[in-house]
Amino acid sequence: MVKINENLKKIISDNSFIKVMALTNKYKKDSPNKEVISLSIGDVTIPIPEKVVDVMLDTLNKQKYSDTFKGYGSSSGYDFLKKKILENEYGNLNFTLDEIYISNGTKIDCINILELFTNDAKVLISNISYPIYLNGSLVLNKNIYTFPLKEEDNFIPQVPNNHYDIIFLCNPNNPIGNCYNYETLKKWVDYALKENAIIIYDNVYEDFIGGDLPHSIYEIENAKKVAIEFRSFSKSLSFSGIRCSYYILPNEIYPNVNELWKERTINRFNGVNYVTQVGAEAFYLDEVQDIIKGNIGYYLENAKLLRTGLLKNGFKIWGGENSPYIWVKIKENITSWQVFELYLTKLDVVVTPGIIFGNAGDKYFRVSALGKRKDIIKAIERITRYYEKNN
Ligand SMILES: Cc1ncc(COP(=O)(O)O)c(C=O)c1O
Numbered sequence: 548m549v550k551i552n553e554n555l556k557k558i559i560s561d562n563s564f565i566k567v568m569a570l571t572n573k574y575k576k577d578s579p580n581k582e583v584i585s586l587s588i589g590d591v592t593i594p595i596p597e598k599v600v601d602v603m604l605d606t607l608n609k610q611k612y613s614d615t616f617k618g619y620g621s622s623s624g625y626d627f628l629k630k631k632i633l634e635n636e637y638g639n640l641n642f643t644l645d646e647i648y649i650s651n652g653t654k655i656d657c658i659n660i661l662e663l664f665t666n667d668a669k670v671l672i673s674n675i676s677y678p679i680y681l682n683g684s685l686v687l688n689k690n691i692y693t694f695p696l697k698e699e700d701n702f703i704p705q706v707p708n709n710h711y712d713i714i715f716l717c718n719p720n721n722p723i724g725n726c727y728n729y730e731t732l733k734k735w736v737d738y739a740l741k742e743n744a745i746i747i748y749d750n751v752y753e754d755f756i757g758g759d760l761p762h763s764i765y766e767i768e769n770a771k772k773v774a775i776e777f778r779s780f781s782k783s784l785s786f787s788g789i790r791c792s793y794y795i796l797p798n799e800i801y802p803n804v805n806e807l808w809k810e811r812t813i814n815r816f817n818g819v820n821y822v823t824q825v826g827a828e829a830f831y832l833d834e835v836q837d838i839i840k841g842n843i844g845y846y847l848e849n850a851k852l853l854r855t856g857l858l859k860n861g862f863k864i865w866g867g868e869n870s871p872y873i874w875v876k877i878k879e880n881i882t883s884w885q886v887f888e889l890y891l892t893k894l895d896v897v898v899t900p901g902i903i904f905g906n907a908g909d910k911y912f913r914v915s916a917l918g919k920r921k922d923i924i925k926a927i928e929r930i931t932r933y934y935e936k937n938n
Pocket of ligand 1: 589651653655751781787791
């Protein structure tokens with residue numbers, strides 16, 4: 548009998564978003580009169596700008612005429628979108644069209660890229676991280692090492708003393724919500740240069756970064772030799788349902804790396820659909836950029852309200868200034884599933900238990916600012932009322 552991939556069993560866990568949803572749905576069913584507010588949302592809630600939808604509809608409409616119909620496109624994306632991204636996001640970095648790939652989601656891209664490397668490569672993942680890094684690596688039977696993110700380091704991943712080959716870094720970080728500054732990011736680039744290691748740099752929340760902080764790892768000198776950067780239109784353009792992402796695989800990583808990877812991509816993928824790529828290109832229209840700035844501003848204002856509310860209630864918190872996520876220390880002496888249950892049943896508020904991001908996160912929970920303003924305000928009011936009574 549055929550054998551199943553046993554590695555799949557390694558990712559079955561009781562600490563997952565599936566459980567958060569199942570428990571929330573059960574609670575809603577059992578208490579139909581309660582108004583449950585979710586601060587666990589990892590998805591955007593503002594819809595796609597109308598102009599982008601109109602451009603896409605127009606493009607779709609043209610698919611019924613033989614002279615404007617498009618079949619298979621390039622597996623790594625259309626040049627018109629690649630050029631737009633390189634000009635707007637990586638202006639003076641001189642990447643060529645061969646170094647950028649248009650794809651259908653960073654979630655799948657950041658794991659697919661592991662096919663570039665041998666299975667004995669030592670993969671380093673922080674304990675407290677976006678769960679896909681670990682789960683994706685487990686299914687591929689990679690040689691995985693983990694290290695805890697610590698409160699005493701403000702949850703900034705510290706450069707190790709030992710050798711690793713591949714390092715997953717997420718900036719702005721999900722779930723902590725914090726960001727690297729130039730100095731901390733340089734330490735990782737220097738480590739990778741010294742160790743001949745590769746950084747898989749997940750930068751899907753780049754649009755939330757403000758102030759004097761690196762927007763791309765390639766702002767750090769020589770990062771082109773060691774980093775593969777991933778970005779997505781999911782959060783910025785509300786394309787989480789449409790699906791469009793991109794990544795930069797610099798030629799300097801390895802001789803002929805893009806010849807090899809292009810061949811692999813042709814063999815595995817027929818490209819993101821044309822209509823979606825035209826929609827993604829419209830992201831860069833001035834009128835759309837104005838709307839996007841407004842949307843990001845709205846989420847960041849939500850985050851500010853959450854931060855203020857949590858601080859007022861005496862919580863210790865991280866993030867939420869350049870990211871839609873806030874990492875919160877549990878005040879009671881209970882686990883993150885217990886705090887989840889406490890807030891669900893006493894406040895009708897859903898938070899994400901920290902243990903979902905690794906067992907080092909069990910004293911914390913994550914809240915998200917991606918929801919609607921009125922819900923954010925109500926959730927803070929409920930938390931405040933609860934602690935006024937119970938303090
Ligand atoms: C850190 C991080 N990376 C990647 C993704 C997924 O991005 P995409 O929608 O492009 O697959 C998410 C989505 O929540 C995320 O939080």
